[in-house]
Amino acid sequence: MPQLEIPALFMAVRYNGAAHPLARAAGLAEGANCQRFVYALLEHFGYRLAPMRSSELWTDCEFTHRAHRMRPLDILMFNREAKAWGAHLALYVGNQRAIHLSKSVGVPAIWSLSEFAQHQRYKVLVGIKRPILPCHDTSASIARGNSSSKSPTM
16 A cells, blocks of 8 residues: 655644644644644645544544544554543554654654654554544545645645
């Protein structure tokens, strides 16, 4: 299976812990935390999620559902322990790899799933959340990341 192609402008986003989903500033121009980064990538590929923190995302069933197998564009939730509160978000891109934005790296990085497991902060995969395709858009190409017309708000 081919790996999801990430637009170059997303790779230039800087980590900013204050730029979380509930912060007033929108877009990625001022940076992002892991959640805002993942949500912006998903929006680029045709999904719009409510501005949820990780524990809210884990219990959400309006915009996402839990999945047991990974597919590109699935949200991966990592933590020190099997708890959603404070979990780090990454977006699965395929080939056992995920993109994420962390304070320790400072810019987006694509890691193998085994690399996440090597870090104490990300050693537990809490779970997988799959975005639900918006009802008004039934395009299978957008559903799995083949859209080229969307651009992020930077």
